[in-house]
Every structure is written in C-alpha cells, then in structure tokens.
Amino acid sequence: MIASPQVSVIVPAYNVRSYIEQVLVSVRSQSLQGFEVIVVDDGSTDGTAEVVKPFCDRDSRFVLLQKPNGGLSSARNYGIRHARAPYIALLDGDDVYKPEKLATHVDVLDRTPDVGVVYSASRAIREDGRPTFLSLSGKPVMSDPLLALLCKNFIGHGSNGVFRRCLVDEVGEFDEGLRSSEDIDFWLRIAATGRWRFQRVPQVLCCYRVRRAGLSFNVAQMQRSHEQVLEAAARRSPEVVAPVLPTAYAYMYRYLARLSLTSGDAEQARNFMDRAWSADRSIFYRDPRSLLTLVSVSLAPLSKQVIGRSLDSVEYTQK
The missing domain is CATH 1.10.10 (Arc Repressor Mutant, subunit A)
Structure with missing residues (x-):
C-alpha cells in the first residue's frame, strides 16, 4: 500500500466482469503512479470480484471493498469514505482512462488552489472497446458554472471528474436518493458555493463505454430525477x-x-x-x-x- 497516495480512484462496480480488467489496466498504465484504486463491488452476481482480486494481490495500490447492492451513489460514497488521498477521481466500472488522465488533472489541482474540479474532453467507445466518432468537448454553454450546469452537464459522464476530497466535507456526499442525475446534483452543489472553479482540459483523456446493458434507461425516471435536481438548486x-x-x-x-x-x-x-x-x-x-x-x-x-x-x-x- 502506498503511504501517501496523491489521488484516490473510486471505481463502483456492479456486474462488470467483462470490462473491469480493462478499466483497472488503464489505471495501472497511468504516467502518474502515486494513486490508490478503491474498487467497490456493489453486490455483483457475475464474479466481478474474482477479476479484481488478482490486481489487489499483485499491487497493494489496488483495494477491493464489497457491499450489498445499493446503487451507483451508494458505491461511490462508500469508496470515498475509505479514500486516503486529497484528490478523488471517479471511474465507472466499464470506462477507461488515457495514460495522462491522472497526471494532467493532479497537476492542475496542485498548481491552482481555487480549482475544485478538473475534467477533460472524452470519447465514446463501443461495447468491445473500439472508438467511435462520438465525443464530448466539455465546453460549458455559459461562463458561470452554476448556470451552465443547470442547462447541461458539461463534465459529461461519471468517469471524468477529479476533485478535492474536502469538497465532500463541504457540500455532502452523492445523493443516494436519486436514481439518476446524481453527478449533476453533486457538481451543482459545488458550483453553488461560489468558491470553486471548474477547469476543463481540452484533450480527450478518458473514454466512456456505450453498451446494451447501460442503455436500458427509463426516460420518465430520468425526468423525475432531473426535476428534483433543478428544484433543489432553485431552493439553494x-x-x-x-x-x-x-x-x-x-x-x-x-x-x-x-x-x-x-x-x-x-x-x-x-x-x-x-x-x-x-x-x-x-x-x-x-x-x-x-x-x-x-x-x-x-x-x-x-x-x-x-x-x-x-x-x-x-x-x-x-x-
């Protein structure tokens, strides 16, 4: 186990046996090596943990935590509570980082103390990992991050943001009562403080996977969750x-x-x-x-x- 990790990578994992090895290899291949990886097996039934364990056996920077299924926010929160680094990186259990992802973002946070969250452009990959032409630039539609986030989640997806651990103490954890839009809610609470900047890195530094199991969305449920997020922002x-x-x-x-x-x-x-x-x-x-x-x-x-x-x-x- 690394004594003082620079960044804790939180990997919520639920039934991602087919993808988790590629995810963890992408972290192991980072140019910045001062990380810890906390994989939270959120009640998987497909043997996800069996793929993770060899990484933990070979490299003490990888840690596996297991808990009953509680959803994405629950798994993220559980991992963050066990994190030891001053910076938190989010990485879903089927997405991958480019080799310079952590080094680039940690450098921004080290050099600019008023930046609370840093993120990059990203690209969609197919279920088998091959790239697509679909990308997210991360450009906000407005200069004010609070107003911009109300309109569009410019961070784009749950594997892109790297942020200061102290922000969780300041604004609270991910809302486990939301079935979707929980990441937008978290970013909005940070933006509402008015004390922290969001910094975009224009390079594509992560890839998010589009897969059949991940597309079984409930539009009505997403609408309700997003409306809850907007209503909460209006109250704040x-x-x-x-x-x-x-x-x-x-x-x-x-x-x-x-x-x-x-x-x-x-x-x-x-x-x-x-x-x-x-x-x-x-x-x-x-x-x-x-x-x-x-x-x-x-x-x-x-x-x-x-x-x-x-x-x-x-x-x-x-x-």
Whole structure:
C-alpha cells in the first residue's frame, strides 16, 4: 500500500466482469503512479470480484471493498469514505482512462488552489472497446458554472471528474436518493458555493463505454430525477437560479428527446422537443447541438440509423 497516495480512484462496480480488467489496466498504465484504486463491488452476481482480486494481490495500490447492492451513489460514497488521498477521481466500472488522465488533472489541482474540479474532453467507445466518432468537448454553454450546469452537464459522464476530497466535507456526499442525475446534483452543489472553479482540459483523456446493458434507461425516471435536481438548486440559490429555469428545462426536455429518439420512441421525442421549444426556443439558435437534436428528431428514422451504425447498432446516449 502506498503511504501517501496523491489521488484516490473510486471505481463502483456492479456486474462488470467483462470490462473491469480493462478499466483497472488503464489505471495501472497511468504516467502518474502515486494513486490508490478503491474498487467497490456493489453486490455483483457475475464474479466481478474474482477479476479484481488478482490486481489487489499483485499491487497493494489496488483495494477491493464489497457491499450489498445499493446503487451507483451508494458505491461511490462508500469508496470515498475509505479514500486516503486529497484528490478523488471517479471511474465507472466499464470506462477507461488515457495514460495522462491522472497526471494532467493532479497537476492542475496542485498548481491552482481555487480549482475544485478538473475534467477533460472524452470519447465514446463501443461495447468491445473500439472508438467511435462520438465525443464530448466539455465546453460549458455559459461562463458561470452554476448556470451552465443547470442547462447541461458539461463534465459529461461519471468517469471524468477529479476533485478535492474536502469538497465532500463541504457540500455532502452523492445523493443516494436519486436514481439518476446524481453527478449533476453533486457538481451543482459545488458550483453553488461560489468558491470553486471548474477547469476543463481540452484533450480527450478518458473514454466512456456505450453498451446494451447501460442503455436500458427509463426516460420518465430520468425526468423525475432531473426535476428534483433543478428544484433543489432553485431552493439553494433562488435569486440566481430562478431566471434561468426556463432555459434549464428547455435543455432538459431536449436531452430527454434525444434519449427517447435513441430508444426508438419518435413520438415521445417530438413531444419533448415541443416542450423544449415552449420553455425556451432560443436554445435552438444559440446552441448548435440543440439545433442538431431538433433536426435529428425531425428526421428520426434516418438519424437513428446513422447513430446505430456508429455503435454497431447500439444506440448512443450520454451517461
């Protein structure tokens, strides 16, 4: 076990036996070697732990914790409670880091004490690990991180953020009552403090996997969770959040339209786009991705086919 790790990598793992080895190899291959990896086996039934144990046996920087299934936030929180480093890196049990991921982000946090969260651009990979053309730049739609996060999760997915451990003490853990959007809620609470900057690294430093088991989303459930997150943000900072809520809801409906489209429900997608238009139609001429979603929903059969081909018939959705 490393005496004083620079960063603790938290890996929640639930039934990811087919992917977890590649995930852990990507951490072991980091140019920065002063890490600890805490894998939280969240009640897996597929033998995930059996793949993790050899890493722990060969390298004391790898630690396996096991607990009954409690969901993603529960596993993340459990791992963070056992973390020893001043910085926390999140890595889902089916995603991978590029070799410079940790070194680049730790360097930013070391040099800039007012940065609380650092993240990078990222790329989607297929179920078998092959890259796709789909990427996330991480560029916020507004300069204020609180307002930007209300509209779009510019960090992008759960394997991208590296943050200071002290932020958990300041704003609290991941909300285990949320079934989705728990990462957005966490970032929003950090942004609401007004004391911490979010720093984007433009290089692609991590890859997030799109797989069939990960696409069985419940759009109605996601809508409820996201609405809860927006309502909580409005309660924390009413004067700041209230003016931008129509725009935030427009972006939410736009995102739900994209999810509906990828699940094959074109009618539901059109309904969400109508609601986005009613909430704040300006997003469609201010944000090219919103306009692209509008066009994609209008051309639903063709756009679904193009997206499917890029992922070997596995429809894409942002995690």
